[in-house]
Amino acid sequence: MRSVEWYDSKVRMIDQRLLPAEFRLVEYEDYRHVAQAIRVMVVRGAPAIGAAAAFGMALAGRASQAQDRHEMLADLRTAAETLCAARPTAVNLSWAVTRLLRRAEAEPDTSAIPGALVAEAQALADEDVQTNRRLGEHGAALLQDGDTILHHCNTGALATVDYGTALGVVRTAHEQGRRVHVLVDETRPRLQGARLTAWELQQLGIPFTLIVDNAAGHFMRTGQVDIVLVGADRVAANGDVANKIGTYKLAVVAQANGIPFFPCVPTSTIDLSLPTGDDIPIEERPAEEVTSLTYDGQPVAPAGIRVANPAFDVTPYRYVTGIVTENGIAYPPFDVSLRQVMGVSA
Numbered sequence: 001m002r003s004v005e006w007y008d009s010k011v012r013m014i015d016q017r018l019l020p021a022e023f024r025l026v027e028y029e030d031y032r033h034v035a036q037a038i039r040v041m042v043v044r045g046a047p048a049i050g051a052a053a054a055f056g057m058a059l060a061g062r063a064s065q066a067q068d069r070h071e072m073l074a075d076l077r078t079a080a081e082t083l084c085a086a087r088p089t090a091v092n093l094s095w096a097v098t099r100l101l102r103r104a105e106a107e108p109d110t111s112a113i114p115g116a117l118v119a120e121a122q123a124l125a126d127e128d129v130q131t132n133r134r135l136g137e138h139g140a141a142l143l144q145d146g147d148t149i150l151h152h153c154n155t156g157a158l159a160t161v162d163y164g165t166a167l168g169v170v171r172t173a174h175e176q177g178r179r180v181h182v183l184v185d186e187t188r189p190r191l192q193g194a195r196l197t198a199w200e201l202q203q204l205g206i207p208f209t210l211i212v213d214n215a216a217g218h219f220m221r222t223g224q225v226d227i228v229l230v231g232a233d234r235v236a237a238n239g240d241v242a243n244k245i246g247t248y249k250l251a252v253v254a255q256a257n258g259i260p261f262f263p264c265v266p267t268s269t270i271d272l273s274l275p276t277g278d279d280i281p282i283e284e285r286p287a288e289e290v291t292s293l294t295y296d297g298q299p300v301a302p303a304g305i306r307v308a309n310p311a312f313d314v315t316p317y318r319y320v321t322g323i324v325t326e327n328g329i330a331y332p333p334f335d336v337s338l339r340q341v342m343g344v345s346a
Contacts, residue, residue: 045159050092139169155231239317239334240277277314
């Protein structure tokens with residue numbers, strides 16, 4: 001099923017905090033609760049939170065008691081601010097909210113706005129699935145029979161509406177009959193690799209091996225990695241890539257060992273308004289994610305210590321071999337090729 005969807009006039013999503021131990025669906029009827037779900041990572045992954053925010057805007061439209069168009073749009077802009085503030089790094093979030101706002105602004109009949117928002121959010125979610133499948137086709141061409149792929153964080157169906165980005169590439173190659181193997185970084189501190197990617201690959205029957213994050217360099221140096229595939233939460237105009245913390249060092253070590261490094265992203269993740277990765281806001285997560293074992297609260301560090309917990313890092317474009325999108329693969333110089341895959345004139 002889809003990680004997030006519109007169901008019975010509610011937003012329904014898989015509670016990813018509970019996987020792999022428990023599969024539970026949760027439903028929300030208030031956009032504020034959707035924003036909170038994004039913030040605490042009930043739903044996560046740039047494309048998935050974009051879709052969740054779009055459906056949150058649909059909830060806001062249905063809940064508005066506005067008497068005229070001006071009040072309706074004011075209510076929607078308030079909802080947009082709340083949703084966009086939930087997590088700052090993934091540009092898909094603001095991209096989706098902006099798309100829904102524009103749809104509301106384009107609807108001349110105030111009474112028709114709520115229905116138009118539901119339809120637009122559903123269209124956005126449906127497009128995400130088709131986008132990921134096209135991305136998977138382009139990226140699968142990079143993989144040879146017998147390849148071992150190093151993967152960080154989670155980029156599968158759970159991180160999107162369905163199918164996946166970097167894991168969608170792996171999935172496509174597997175469905176095409178190629179024998180591939182995935183080395184899965186556990187991805188601290190929230191263990192999205194160990195908890196989510198391993199679970200998804202197990203469901204799909206794709207061979208994989210779970211490794212600790214710090215083992216990645218060993219496997220690359222000893223010739224056990226053919227390619228590194230990751231996702232991204234935002235790509236700047238020059239090709240700098242913001243992704244889950246730990247991605248930068250993977251890219252550096254991959255280049256040192258002559259291993260290609262490919263982020264796999266929908267074009268909605270490319271932000272041409274930001275010149276470089278230095279302009280990308282980096283989310284700081286709660287200290288408890290580092291000082292305690294994920295979710296059970298068991299302490300692993302002394303109480304009261306100072307903690308830094310950035311959720312993302314930026315990989316400079318010089319370490320990026322290419323960027324896989326649904327419109328093809330962008331290669332350096334990225335300031336030219338990214339505009340091409342976006343369909344934007346120079």
